[in-house]
Amino acid sequence: MTARTRIVRRLLTSGLVLAALPAPLLAQEKAGPPAPPPPAANTTAPFGEIVVTATRQDQLLSKVPVSVSAFNQKALDLKGAKSLAAVARFTPGIQVDNGSNEIAIRGISSNAGAGTTGIYIDDTPIQIRNLGFDSDDTLPAIFDLDRVEVLRGPQGTLFGAGSEGGTVRYITPQPGLQDYTSYTRAELSSTAHGGASWEFGSAVGGPIVEDKLGFRISAYHRRDSGWIDHTDYDGNILKKNTNYSDVTVLRGAITWQPVDGLQITPSVHYQKRLTADDDSYVEGQSDPGKGVFHESSPEYRRNPDKFVLPVLKIDYKNDAFEVVSNTSYFKRSNISGYDGTVYDLSYYQTLTLDPSGEDPATPPTLLLPRGINPDVSYYLSPSVVTNRQRIFTQEVRIQSVDPTAPITWVAGVFYQKQRQLSREELVDPHGNQLFEQLFGMSLEDYFGQAAGADGPIPLYDGRDSYINQSISHEKQIAVFADVTWHITPKLSVTGGGRYEKVSYNFTNFADGPQNYGRTEAQGGTSSKPFTPKANISWQATQDNLFYGTYARGFRPGGANAPVPYDACSDDFDNLGITGAPSSYKSDKVDSFEIGTKDKFFDRKLSIEASAFTIQWKGIQQFVNLPTCAIRYIDNLGQARARGFDLQMTANPIPGITVDMALGYTDSRYTKTAQYVTPTSILAVKGDSLGGSPWTASIGVQYDFPAFGEKGFARVDYQYSSPSKRTKEMDPLTANYDPGVVASDAQHFVGLRAGGIIGGFNVSVFVDNLLDSSPLLDRSHQGVDTLLYTDTTWRPRTVGLTASYRM
Template sequence: MKRDAIKAALLLSGGLAAFTTPAAAQQARETEMQEDRPGQIIVTARRTEETVSDVPISIAAYSQESLDEQGVRNVDDIANITPGVTLTRGDQRNAGAANIAIRGISSTAGSATTGIYIDDTPIQIRNIGFSAFTPFPAVFDLQRVEVLRGPQGTLFGAGSQGGTVRFITQQPDLNYVKGYGRTELAFTEGGDPSYEMGAAVSVPLVEGRLAARASGYFRRDGGYIDRVNYINGNMVDKNANHSDTAVIQAALAFEATENLTIRPSIFYQDIDIADGNYFWETLTDQSAGDFRNGNALANTSSDRLLLPAVAIELDLGDVSVFSNTSYFDRDQSAVNDYTVFEASLWAGNPFFPEGYYAPAFQNNQQKNFTQELRLQSNDPDSRLQWVIGAFYSRNKQVASQLVQNTFLPQLIQDNFGITVEQFFGQGLIDGKYSFVLDDARSTDEQIAGFGQVDFQITDRLALSAGLRVSKTDFDVRAQFVGPVVGPPVDDTGSQSETPVTPRFGITFEPDDDNLLYATAAKGFRIGGYNAAVGVPCGVSPGAPIPGTPLGNIGLSNRPELYDSDSVWSYEVGSKNSLFGNRLNIESSAFLIKWDNIQQSVALSCGFSFTDNLGSATSKGFDVAFNAAVTGGLTFGGQVGYVDANFDETVRSGPSAPLNLVTDGNAIALNPWQVSLYGQKEFNIADKEGYLRFDYRFQSKQTDATAGRDPRNGGADLTLPGRPELHLLSLRTGVKTDILDVSLFVNNVFNTHKTLFRQHDTQTSPLYRATTVRPRTAGITLTARY
C-alpha cells in the first residue's frame, strides 16, 4: 500500500510539473450555434451539428468539462447521473461483466438492446457463449458523451432499440496547439489508493492543412475487498479487487483540398481486473465497511480492444458526403472461479473442501468491419434538410469456455457412491475438464439503407420522416464436449431477416426560446440461432423425454431459431429557455411497446436457449434543467421515472409447470432516478474558486419483478431488488486560465447498501453481493490550454 501511495504521489507531482508550463495563447472560436445558445453542447444525434435544445429527442449530453466537474471516470458514473439508464454488473464470476439498458429495454439474451458507439463505430456484442458483455471506453480525452433515449433504429440501426450511448473523441485542431491533462490521487476508506494520469496534445503540423492529436491515459482503481481463506480466515489477497485501465489514442486531420478532409484515427484500450467486486455476506461486516470474499481463486479479467478508423468528409456546397470505415478488434479473456458453483451443483454444499478449486477459462473475441456512407444537405437556410446513407457491417465473434474440475470424480464418489463415469457416462476430458466449449463461432452480416427528411412547413412548424431497411444474416457453429454435456455436440445454424424501422416526428417552435415535439419511432435487434443442447437436457428425436428439463416444459429439443424483437416508442417533449437563457428545461414523456421479446430460458441441466416470448410496456418521463441563479450560483439536474412491466403471462414450453414471466411483472430497475448538482463560484486570491455538490437518488425497485414472483420458474424471494440509494459527493477547487485544482469526497456518508445479491443455486446458503465504493477522498488536477 505504501508503494502504491508513493507511486501515486509521484504521478501527481509529475502531472503538476507537466501542466504548469506556459503555453501559447489559445484563440477560442464560438460557433454560430453556441452564440445563439450560449453554454449549450453541440451534438450530432441527427447526424448533423445542432445544439441540444434544437434536437427533438430526449438527450443527455456531457461535454469534457462537465464530465470533469462531476468526476466521471467510466460508464458506471455516466449511468449513475443519467435518469432512464440502468447499468448492471451482475455476474458474480466474470469480473468485467456489464449490461446497460435505457428506459427498461433490458435483456441479456441474444444481441444488445443498447447501441454503444465510439465516434461512428458500433461496438456492442452478441451473447453467443458465456459471460459475453459489451465493452465501454474510459472517460478521458472525449469531446462529449451523448445518451440518446428511445429507439434509434433509423439512423443508428440494429441494437439501438432502447437507445444509444455515443462516446465522441477529440479531434486534431488544424490551426492551434491545444493540450489537455488530468491527474488524480484518491484514498478509499478501508482500501488501497486510486490514481490516474493522462495527457493529450493537438499540434498543427502544417497550419490549416495537417494536424495530429495524441493522448495517453492510465488509471488504477484501488481495491477494497479482501480475499481470505474462508475456513481459517487467513488473508490471501488484501484489497484484491483492484483494476488497471490504459488508453492510447491518436488521430490525424488532413485537409487535402479546401473541401476534402481525411481523419484517420486509432483507439486502443486495455482493462485488467485483478478480482471481482462481489463479497461474501457470511464473511463481511458490512456496517463496518469490512468486505471479504472466500473464493478459491481470483476472478480475473483482461479486456483489450483496438479500433482503427478513417473518416472522410467532402463538402460539395449544398451537399456534403461523409464516409466512416473502421475495424474493431477485441479480445476479452477471464479466469472465473466456478468452485462454489460446482460444489453447490454436484455436492449441494457451496462451502467447498480445503484445497478444492475449479477455474473456468473464458474467452470472447470480436472482429468487426464497418462501413457507412452518408449524403446530406448542407444548406442550413433550406426548408428541406435530408440525409440518406448506406451501412454495411460484418461482425465475427469467437467464444470458448473450458471448466477445469479435477476434483469432480471425488465429489461424485463422496456424494453418490459411484464413479464419475457411471454418473455421467464418461470421464473428464483430458483428465481435467468437465465442460469444453470449443470455439463457438458466429458471423453477423448486415447491409442497410436509410434516410431521413425534415421539412420546414412554416418558420415554426416542421415535419420529419425517416426509414431504414436492413438485410441481416446470422450464422453460428458451436462445438462442446464433456461429461456434463453427454455425447459431443457439433451444431450449425443460420437466420436471415429484413427488418424495417420507420420514424415520424413533428416539431413546433412558438418562438426562438421554446420547442415542442412529438415522435413515433421503431427499433429492433437481430434474431439468431440456438445451438443444440446436450443429452442431459432430454434431447429426443420424438416426443419429450419425461422427467428431463426439456420434457418438463413439453419440448423435445430447443427451438432452432428466434426472431428479431422490436419496439414502438411514442414520445412528446419540450425544450424551453426562460428568463433570458438563465433557466433551461428539457422534458419528455414516453410510451414504449416491446413485442416478441428475446428471452433466455435456463434449463436445470446447465444449458439455456433464447426464444421470443411475450411483450412488455415501458412508460415514464424525464426532466433536465439548469439555472443560473445570482452571484455565481448555478443549480441543475435530471429527474426520471420509468415503469416497465410485462403485458402477458408466458411459459417456456406448453407443459411448463411455472411461468417464465407473469402478466404484470415489473422489469428490474429503479423506477425513480434523480441527479442534482449545485455550484457556487467566488473569488479567492484573484483566482476563481468554486464549491460544488452532486447528489444522486434512486428509489427502491418494486417487489413485483419476475424474479420475485413465486408463480415464475426460478423466482427467488431471498434475492432483494435494487435498493433505495442516496449518494452525495462534494468538490471544491480553484481555477486559473489553464489549471483547475480541486479536492473532492465521493460517497460522503459512506453508504454500504447492497446493490445486488446472488447465489449460485436456489438452495445455496452462500450469498455474494456488491456495494457502492466506500467513502473516497482525493485531489484532482486538470489542465487545458
C-alpha cells in the same frame, strides 16, 4: 516567424512539455485566423451549450427535437465522472449494471441475444451479441473526449440494429488544423477499507502544417484500488484488496486537408483494461456497515479486456452537400468468468449414487453461508470465458449543409461484417479427487463413457468438466434516409426509414460430463426489417421547442446451440416441450414520445422534458433450465415501458448553478410468457423488467472569487428507488428463486471544491460521502445453495485532482 516561435512550435508538436508551459506563453503561439464564433449558448449551462450530432448533423442541444443528454469533458471532470455508470447517475432514463456492463435505457434491456443499446465510438458500433455466458460490452474509458451523448428511445433509423432502447456515443476530439489544444489530468485518491488509486493522462493536438495537416495524440492510465479481501472459510485474510483494476488508453489521429473542403483522418484507438477480481463478496462473512468485505472462494476472477480500433474517416464538404465515409475495424479480446468452483459444487451436491438400488448416497452440503464446506478437500474449478469480436464497418452518408434550407436531409448506406467467438470452459483438474471423497469413485467412472465411432469415449478428459464454443458470423447491409421539411420557420416535420438485410449463422460444439458427452451443431437465421420514424417539431419561440416522435427499433434474431436432451429432459418435461428451439426471431419496439425544451427568465432557467410509451414484442430472453443449469434463447412475452424524463439547469442568483435530473420508468410484462403447461410460466403479466423505477439527481455549484482567481464548491446527490418484483422473484414462475431480492434504495453524495487559475484546475473531492453500501445485487448458484454473494458501491473515496486545459 521568430526564433522563439519556432522553438515553442516544435515543443508543442512533440507534446513533451505541453503541460508544463504557462498559459500566457501558449496563448501567444496560436496561428491562423480565429475560429468562427460558436452558436448562441445557453447561459444557464456552466460551460455553454453543447453542440451534438444526435441527428448525424451538428445542432445545438436545445434545438434537437430528440430526447438526448450530453456532457462535454469539462462537465464530466466537474462531476467526477470517469465511467458510464457515473454518467448514468446524472442522466435520466439510463441505468448501468456494474457487473455485466448491461445498459438499460427507458427500461429496455436484455442480456439475451443481440444488444438492446447501441454503443458507438464516434461512428463505429462496438456492442456485442450474447453468444454464451459473460458476453459483456467493453467500457471505453472517459478521458480526452469531446463529449458523451445518451440518446433515449429507439434509434433504428440512423443507428440501426441493436438501438432498441437508445444509443450511447463516445465522441473523440479531432485533430486541429489551426489551433493547438491540450488536456492533462492527474489524480490521487484513497478508498476507505481499501487502498490508493491514481491516474495520469495527457493529450495534445494542433497543426503540423497550418490548414493542411494536423494531429492529436493522447495517453492515459488509471489504477483503481481494490477494497474486497480474499479469505479462507474462517475469515482469515489471505490477500487484501484483490478487486483492483487498471486501464490504459492510447489514441492517435492525423487529419490531412489536401484541398479546401476535403479532410482525410486516419486514427487508432487502443484500450487495455484488467480487472483483477470482481466486486462480489460473501454475505455470510461480510459486514458492509463496518467496512468488512470478504470473498472466500479460492478463485481470483481476472478479467483482461483489450481492443484496438483503427478508423479511416473521409469528409468532403461544399456549399451544396457533405459526404462522410467511415471505415473501421474493431478487434477485441476479452477473458472473463463466473465462479466456476462454486457453480460445480452447487451442481455436484445435487447428485446421488445408488450402488445397491436401495440406499442412494448423497454428498454432504458442499456450500455453506461462509464458503466451501471446510470438510471438503481442496477443490478449485475456475471458469474461463473467452469472447472475441472482429467487426468491419463501412458507412457512407451524404447530407445537406445549409440548416436554413426549406428541406434538410441525410441519407446513407451501411455495411457491417462481424465474427464473434464465445468459449466457456469449466477447468476441473480436481474432479477425480473430489468424487473419490464424495462417492468413492472417480468423476470419470461416475459419468461413464459415451459411444464413439472407434469405441467408448470417456466423458471426462481430466481437465474440462464442461466446454461450449460458438463461432458466429453476422452480416448487415442497410440503406437509410432522414428528411426534414421546414414548413414554416417554426414548424417542421421529419420522416425517415431504414431498410436492412441481416444474416446470421453459427457453428457450435459442446463436450464434457456436465454436457453428457459431445454435441455439434450449426444453424442460422435472416431477416429484412424496416424501421420507420416520424417527427413533428414546433419552435414556438426562440426559447421554446415542442416535439412529438414515433420510432421503431429492432435487434436481429439468432440461433441456439443444441441443449442436450439427456441432461435436461426433466426441465423440458416441466416446460411441456420436447427440446430447445434451434433459432429465435428478431424482436422490435414501437415508441411514442412527446417532449419540450424551454428557457425562461432571461435564460436563467432551462428545462428539457419528455414523456414516452414503448411497446416491446417477441422479447428475446433466456430460458434457464434449473436442473441441468443450461439455458437457451426464445421469443417469449410482451412488455411495455412508460415514463418521463426531466432535466433542468438554473442560475437562481449570481454564482449559483443548479442542475437536476429526474426520471421515472415503469417497465413490465403485459402478457404472461409461458409454454403450454402450468409449470412453464416464465414471466407473469405485471412482473417488472428490472431496474429502479425512480432516479433523481441534483447538483449545486457555487462559483466565487478567491485571491484574484476563480473558486468553486459543488455538492451532488443521486437517488435510485428500490427495484420492483422481477420474474425471478415471482413464486408463480418456473425460475422463481426466493433468494433473489429487490435492490435497496440508493443515496449517493459527492463533494468537490477547488480553484481555477488560468488553464489549471485543482480540486479536492469526496465520492460516496456517506460511505453507503446499498445492496445492488444478491445471487447464488442453485435455488438450494446457502452461499450468497452480494455487490455494492465502492466505499467512500477521498482524493485530489489536478488538470490543465488549453
